[in-house]
Amino acid sequence: MGEVKKHDTPLMDDLKSGPWPSFVDDIYSYAERHKKQACFDILGQMELSYKNKETHWKHGGIVGVFGYGGGVIGRYSDQQEKFPAIWAFHTVRVNQPAAKWYHTSALRKLCDMWDHRGSGIMNLHGSTGDIILLGTVTEQLEYIFYDLGHQLKMDLGGSGSNLRTPECCMGMSRCEWSCIDTQDIVYELTMAFQDELHRPAFPYKFKIKVSGCPNDCVAAIARADFSVIGTWRDRIKIDQEAVRAYVGGELKPNAGAHSDRDWGPFDIKKEVIDLCPTKCMFWDEGQRKLYINDAECNRCMHCINVMPEALWPGDDRGAVILMGAKAPILEGAQLSTVIIPFMKLEPPYDNLKNLLYKVWDYWMEHGKNRERLGETIQRIGLNRFIVDVLGIKPIPQHVKEPRSNPYIFWKEEEVEGGWTRDVAEFRKRHPA
Amino acid sequence: MSERPERPDPIYTQPYDPTLAEKLYNPQKPMENRITDIGPPHYWQFLPPVIQRNYGKWKSHEIIQPGVLKYKAHSGEVVYVVRCGTPRLETTDYVREICEIADKYCDGYVRWTTRNNVEFHVTDEEKLRALLEDLKSRKMPNGAYKFPIGGTGASVTNIVHTQGWIHCHTAAIDASGVVKAIMDELFDYFGSHKLPAQVRLALACCINMCGAVHCSDIAVVGIHRKPPLVEDERLDKVCEIPLVIASCPLGAIKPATVEVAGEKRKSVRVNVDRCMFCGNCYTMCPAMPISDGQGDGLALVVGGKVSNRITPPTFSKVVIPFIPNEPPRWPTAVKWIKKILEIYSQNARKYERVGDWIQRIGWEKFFELTDIPFTWHLIDDYRLAYDTYRTSVHFKFTSHVETVTDFE
16 A cells, blocks of 8 residues: 545545534545555545536446446545546445344455455445445456355345335334234345346336334335335234323323423323324323224324334234325325225235236336336326226225316216217208 | 245355356357346245244233333244344445344344334343343444334334435435434434324435435425426437436426537427426426526425224325425424424324324314414315315414404
């Protein structure tokens, strides 16, 4: 290793101070210890961006590994003379283990590999969930891929117009509310769809996210083209003794989430019964008993969140399948739309896989270039998508409200006598 | 059910061999020794034994102090979790330090959350106390905490964010630096439970919005304000003109034949009056750069959420249309975020998310309380804009309303 060239970075240095962990301090410490020119250069180029208030990365760059159409994001500096060690600074997306649990033996080995083959800078994790290895050159890509496969038993994640790396909440590994095995579902789907993940054949990106309950800790409803959210359809389980303990102040509401402010003594009427969106709960002060009219419950989770020692989701568990969420680019942001209100999910999840294949078959044939599934659904209409494409029976759960205009695209076969009419016959009845 | 490997694969304890890949990969025969489509490591091998034993059999949880959760299983077993913020953009040395802590206290098991926090698991209180002391004592060379404890309950947890100027070619703002500046200022809210409900912050460095910015309590989104440049001398060589034209959601780009150095060339022209600065054309065409130091900056959006709790998931709404880039600490943006957070904290009811609070008091009241100027930019004129117009006489008389007597 030769001498390294450091750059003057007063603006970046300002971000070393303050209590929140500083990436600048971290990267500089690493650069000094490992004598890594790429780390000095990346902060040098960032300093320039801080001065000019503009990014200094060139547009795109198609790079990758043999046989895959994604997983590597090409990146080139537009300041290659000033910062030669980052002339190329590609990102490698590595598929994370479900719910982001690790053993340090695997993490350390990954770190050793990345010291050797890249900048040593990474993200845990990218927005979609992948392990992001930030900054390497084209010549290293195949070696990184071989190291991942042979020494780490890891594989690349998705990028471009393909299935993006599926992601889930912590699910049953720690959460008492998870109505489905989010980790197993994500693992099974990821393994079943390796081809879709690595070889772009879609009109645009396609994201799958799986949350265990309506709290939706991975933001499936906001981010995923295909959102799986755990739920139940029987009765909320109640431990009346524990409810009384909350009312009596022995247990802290919301698991202690409000502990640093005096909100007064817990008031079950004000904090639970009155906030219930469907008003399906009743606290009988005389009997000291909580009643829930489960048929009216919309499973918002508020009461369960407030009294986790007393209430739990029921036992008839499954998932709501929603589709079409996306960020604003281009037709505006969309949340996912309910498609299947309740689906039982048991290994090997063939029902879920079949549904996905059905959606992809249609979208791959009819979706326009760079059109997300949600935009395709909007373009053809939700009614056509669920009825004609998926063959699902339309029900009120599919909409917030019925349409307010009567401009219905009737089908000819629905209309008695069809659409073929004789104008001469018409004029016999109605002279012009 | 997929087969569950009980313990971490023994391959991970074999040292990394930096020479192996060069021996295995042959550029002349790229299929030789190639392992493909193996997918991610199976999650089960990375679960601590206490988690494996109680998987799907958890009874309840409690936050015993900010950043520390206690989970109880039906079996009677208990696990304590310590949650720490991380910068997300980090080096292998930082990750190795996490490994060192996890080896010392947690038998080598560790987990990350969706919001870039790292979580350490222990099963007895003595270890928990030692772990907490250890984490608090670890500082960076210039004094920042390496592993601030918090991010639970009614707090501001770690900010979901994008790459910004460290890696992105369409970024209108930086990401990691803005996040650092915001979290330094809101640090106290990360490690405490004093807000009315949890507040989810997010940042996207352009409107592609990699991350759930559009459904966050308070969020920053990078925007452009100048139409793209058109490089006539390059465009027909590097861009597919029909794709560029189709990429514009407002049909503002049309084909053009132009003269460059006496030569007729195919290019495009932008109807700047129709441009909404989305940058989609630049994504499709490198010869239409849109970034500009003066034009670019950020918008603040508030009131969105993802959870179905009490009210349905909701989009965030734009409340400040533009704040210029002010590196290294973006003081104007940070000031407004803190102000919105504190006004919310003073006025909202227990359990009310930012958006629920605003729904209750009305947007006019929100703008009055926060002193954020309301300008024409905040009235939607894109798709479905009509849904946001006020079509009732239900409003409050805030300071915005001037009584009209004469009108000419």
